[in-house]
Amino acid sequence: MEIPLLLTASGLANGALYALVALGLVLVYKTQDVVQFGHGEVLMIGAFIGYSLLNYLGLPYPAAMLAAVLACGIMGFVLERIAFRPIAYHHHITLAMVTVGLSFALKGIARIPFGADIYTFPRLFPDTPTIVWGKLIVTPQHLVTIGVALALTIGLFVFFRSTTMGKQMRATQQNLTGASIIGINTGLIFSGTWALACAIGAVAGVLAAPDALLYPDMGARFLLKGFAAAVLGGFESVPGAIVGGLLIGLIDNFAGFYIDTAFQEISAYCIIILVLFVWPYGLFGRRPTHRV
Amino acid sequence: MLEIAGLEAGYGALKVLRGISLAVPKGKVVALLGSNGAGKTTAMKAIMGVVERFAGSIRLDGQQIEKLPPHAIVARGLALVPQGRELFPEMTVVENLELGGLVRGLAGAELATDMEAVFKRFPRLDERRTSRAGSLSGGEQQMLATGRALMSRPSVLLLDEPTTGLAPIIVQELVRIIRALNQGGQTILLVEQNVRMALSVADYVYVIRGGSIVMESEAAKLDGADAMFKAYLG
Amino acid sequence: MTAKRSMKLAGLAVAAGLAWAGAAGAADPGITDTTIKLGMFGPLTGAVSIYGYPINNGAIAIYNETNAAGGINGRKIEIVHEDDGCDPAKTRAAVKKLIEQDKVFAIHGGSCSGGVNAAKDEFISGKVPFMVMAATLDAISDPPNRYIFTTTLPGSGDGGIMLNFAKTVPNAKKIAIVRHQDDWANAKMKNISAGYAAAGLQIVADETLARNATDATAQVLKVKAGNPDVVLFLLYPGESAVFLRDAEKYGVKGPFVGSNSVMDLLDLRERTGSKTSVNNAYASAFLQGYVGDPALEKWTAIYRKHFPNDKVQSLSFYGMSGALTMVDAMKRAGKDLTREKLVDALEATKDGEAGPGYCKVTFGKDVRQGCLGGTIWGVKGDQIVNIGPSWPKTN
Numbered sequence: 008m009e010i011p012l013l014l015t016a017s018g019l020a021n022g023a024l025y026a027l028v029a030l031g032l033v034l035v036y037k038t039q040d041v042v043q044f045g046h047g048e049v050l051m052i053g054a055f056i057g058y059s060l061l062n063y064l065g066l067p068y069p070a071a072m073l074a075a076v077l078a079c080g081i082m083g084f085v086l087e088r089i090a091f092r093p094i095a096y097h098h099h100i101t102l103a104m105v106t107v108g109l110s111f112a113l114k115g116i117a118r119i120p121f122g123a124d125i126y127t128f129p130r131l132f133p134d135t136p137t138i139v140w141g142k143l144i145v146t147p148q149h150l151v152t153i154g155v156a157l158a159l160t161i162g163l164f165v166f167f168r169s170t171t172m173g174k175q176m177r178a179t180q181q182n183l184t185g186a187s188i189i190g191i192n193t194g195l196i197f198s199g200t201w202a203l204a205c206a207i208g209a210v211a212g213v214l215a216a217p218d219a220l221l222y223p224d225m226g227a228r229f230l231l232k233g234f235a236a237a238v239l240g241g242f243e244s245v246p247g248a249i250v251g252g253l254l255i256g257l258i259d260n261f262a263g264f265y266i267d268t269a270f271q272e273i274s275a276y277c278i279i280i281l282v283l284f285v286w287p288y289g290l291f292g293r294r295p296t297h298r299v
Numbered sequence: 300m301l302e303i304a305g306l307e308a309g310y311g312a313l314k315v316l317r318g319i320s321l322a323v324p325k326g327k328v329v330a331l332l333g334s335n336g337a338g339k340t341t342a343m344k345a346i347m348g349v350v351e352r353f354a355g356s357i358r359l360d361g362q363q364i365e366k367l368p369p370h371a372i373v374a375r376g377l378a379l380v381p382q383g384r385e386l387f388p389e390m391t392v393v394e395n396l397e398l399g400g401l402v403r404g405l406a407g408a409e410l411a412t413d414m415e416a417v418f419k420r421f422p423r424l425d426e427r428r429t430s431r432a433g434s435l436s437g438g439e440q441q442m443l444a445t446g447r448a449l450m451s452r453p454s455v456l457l458l459d460e461p462t463t464g465l466a467p468i469i470v471q472e473l474v475r476i477i478r479a480l481n482q483g484g485q486t487i488l489l490v491e492q493n494v495r496m497a498l499s500v501a502d503y504v505y506v507i508r509g510g511s512i513v514m515e516s517e518a519a520k521l522d523g524a525d526a527m528f529k530a531y532l533g
Numbered sequence: 534m535t536a537k538r539s540m541k542l543a544g545l546a547v548a549a550g551l552a553w554a555g556a557a558g559a560a561d562p563g564i565t566d567t568t569i570k571l572g573m574f575g576p577l578t579g580a581v582s583i584y585g586y587p588i589n590n591g592a593i594a595i596y597n598e599t600n601a602a603g604g605i606n607g608r609k610i611e612i613v614h615e616d617d618g619c620d621p622a623k624t625r626a627a628v629k630k631l632i633e634q635d636k637v638f639a640i641h642g643g644s645c646s647g648g649v650n651a652a653k654d655e656f657i658s659g660k661v662p663f664m665v666m667a668a669t670l671d672a673i674s675d676p677p678n679r680y681i682f683t684t685t686l687p688g689s690g691d692g693g694i695m696l697n698f699a700k701t702v703p704n705a706k707k708i709a710i711v712r713h714q715d716d717w718a719n720a721k722m723k724n725i726s727a728g729y730a731a732a733g734l735q736i737v738a739d740e741t742l743a744r745n746a747t748d749a750t751a752q753v754l755k756v757k758a759g760n761p762d763v764v765l766f767l768l769y770p771g772e773s774a775v776f777l778r779d780a781e782k783y784g785v786k787g788p789f790v791g792s793n794s795v796m797d798l799l800d801l802r803e804r805t806g807s808k809t810s811v812n813n814a815y816a817s818a819f820l821q822g823y824v825g826d827p828a829l830e831k832w833t834a835i836y837r838k839h840f841p842n843d844k845v846q847s848l849s850f851y852g853m854s855g856a857l858t859m860v861d862a863m864k865r866a867g868k869d870l871t872r873e874k875l876v877d878a879l880e881a882t883k884d885g886e887a888g889p890g891y892c893k894v895t896f897g898k899d900v901r902q903g904c905l906g907g908t909i910w911g912v913k914g915d916q917i918v919n920i921g922p923s924w925p926k927t928n
């Protein structure tokens with residue numbers, strides 16, 4: 008039992024990060040029908056902001072992380088407004104290309120001050136040793152990751168169910184025309200959705216960075232894993248993104264151990280292809296319902 | 300009161316409305332009739348700000364609204380029940396109505412009162428409060444869309460082809476509801492292809508063809524069989 | 534006509550003939566009476582330029598130092614720079630430009646294996662002597678070609694150094710390997726795969742870790758299950774940190790032997806976020822010492838003299854051995870310097886000075902990888918220490 012337990016613990020921690028990445032992708036996709044290929048870089052920017060506030064401004068750890076999340080939220084809001092809204096009704100391919108461009112631009116911006124060096128991102132509990140509970144071995148960082156992801160998931164659930172803004176976002180996702188004719192400021196919802204997606208991306212970034220290390224290209228792998236998680240979850244489902252992410256984390260660990268560690272290198276691609284061909288609506292996706 | 304003067308609108312280079320003028324006096328039902336492609340739905344969308352407006356003025360209770368975005372127009376008291384109903388399919392009946400009331404900032408008791416009024420008006424919806432909007436029948440969806448629009452307490456209600464695709468018995472129910480709304484003081488602009496239905500509820504009628512108003516008259520003076528009237532409707 | 538006069542004429546004729554012969558000898562491009570034009574290329578733009586500048590600057594410092602000391606047989610070295618952006622197509626174009634347009638005499642450059650390998654044919658067909666700057670791909674210099682030399686430790690050599698150290702670990706029987714699945718790691722695996730059996734070792738786990746992986750749980754648990762006596766890791770620095778961090782977490786004891794990509798073991802330790810993670814970790818190294826090590830004092834001073842604003846880092850030393858070898862060979866090739874004479878002189882290099890490099894440079898007929906020696910570094914307290922190529926007798 009020891010090995011499956013260890014694989015599960017670290018698989019869930021990694022999966023929680025993938026879930027957060029997938030969440031950001033799904034939110035933007037549901038609202039504007041576009042895959043945000045620059046989302047991995049949002050995570051990277053969030054982590055770099057957190058790092059800078061911590062190291063250069065000397066903010067306390069939680070304050071620095073919170074500020075980084077907030078800053079990314081604002082960045083998302085502004086990005087949508089100035090870079091995306093003017094072309095929001097163009098062809099999907101155009102929009103996707105713009106997000107790819109965004110990815111390059113954000114990487115370029117990060118390279119100006121930080122170069123291509125790899126930075127070490129401090130942990131929240133640097134001096135707490137690995138925690139051993141019986142057969143279970145887990146790092147404090149992993150516990151923090153799982154805890155924050157869980158809290159965020161619950162928070163989002165409440166937000167979407169119970170707040171005006173959350174309901175307006177869901178309404179806009181389900182029917183853009185419907186939303187605008189009942190007086191929802193859909194432009195604000197677009198920007199707000201990007202703000203939310205980018206803030207969640209930044210949360211993933213500051214949680215991932217202590218383990219993933221910090222460098223301008225760190226986002227690519229997370230985008231790939233998050234994309235696979237989103238596909239597995241059906242790409243239109245918030246619970247799907249969460250479950251998809253956790254599953255990807257677990258699949259990577261279990262297949263890595265019991266089949267071959269080389270599988271981890273291609274697992275994301277395998278899952279994407281398999282789901283798209285065999286099971287195109289994923290675990291939580293609904294077949295599109297056609298209304299007259 | 301809704302007053303439109305010289306409204307031109309369309310999609311990019313395509314001008315669909317070629318300067319229409321019409322008035323919907325307070326407390327009246329005005330019908331805009333026309334065949335498919337005459338520009339009826341475009342007119343509705345242009346009034347709501349969903350379609351680009353090139354020229355002309357739109358005044359709602361004396362305020363200029365032709366430059367405003369849709370959400371601001373709704374906030375000033377215009378509500379559209381669109382042709383495709385445009386509900387939020389994954390949300391319940393109650394949630395759909397709630398969102399309709401958001402623009403007025405309705406909450407708590409006020410929201411509950413307005414919602415109960417809608418349920419009283421549409422008993423079929425009352426039975427399906429927690430159903431997903433996407434699972435309702437066509438007639439129920441039309442009622443929900445109407446109820447949702449009413450939740451914003453509109454000064455003018457725009458109904459875009461409410462009878463499309465509905466069984467005759469449901470159409471009759473809708474006619475009753477529109478009459479009841481109007482008797483309650485609701486100002487309504489009704490867009491229809493169904494001339495008989497429209498004439499049975501409207502006080503005043505405009506006919507649109509090729510993006511222009513080609514005829515207008517008090518409804519009482521019109522005969523559905525009028526030759527010229529028929530010709531315009533194509 | 535007197536005999537004396539005819540003697541004089543004959544003398545003139547001979548002198549003229551010699552002068553002509555001399556002119557013909559110096560007819561190779563890039564050479565004047567006072568200068569030698571040397572081409573240099575590397576990633577000077579883009580993300581990789583962060584490596585490009587310090588590496589090239591190390592070589593430039595050596596050439597500048599040579600010029601300051603009087604040059605090479607009266608000629609000063611002039612360097613023409615080209616940017617290859619670490620891109621194969623751009624590298625080819627850069628090399629073509631250096632040879633055909635700038636008409637350089639010889640070329641010293643290339644820190645990206647893919648680019649240098651793609652440009653190989655340009656040196657060969659142009660018969661232009663070429664010294665690799667820092668690219669490690671074996672295929673660049675093996676099979677050998679007359680015009681291509683390297684003093685950079687090729688990937689296979691790095692693997693060899695790791696294996697040689699691993700087999701001297703007391704009672705080592707079982708080894709585990711964790712590596713990337715790419716050309717870089719495959720090159721290092723070449724000598725390991727070829728030599729482990731003869732060294733009496735058995736591979737109990739051979740695991741892959743993806744590029745940019747952030748977790749190595751599955752890899753570490755599989756290594757642990759094999760209960761190895763030595764663990765070799767052929768990973769880039771970031772992934773090395775991930776692996777060592779998780780190895781410590783799950784209680785794998787090592788010793789761990791890494792490639793020269795983690796020569797800076799203290800940097801690696803910092804990346805793992807654990808003070809104890811590299812206590813039993815070692816890395817193959819091709820430099821005589823770490824940055825700040827007294828063994829590198831002379832070379833650090835030279836770099837600082839010519840680039841006072843640069844931070845001295847390991848990369849600052851990578852290009853120096855090639856530059857020293859070029860300077861030495863050009864001097865030995867004599868006043869009538871030609872490309873062919875330079876190639877001959879390079880080929881004759883024996884136990885040449887590698888500067889900050891650990892090796893002595895030796896080429897020969899069909900030997901173009903001049904620097905195969907290396908050592909192993911470890912960490913003692915907060916210091917990197919040079920352990921030597923094999924496990925110390927008393928540890």
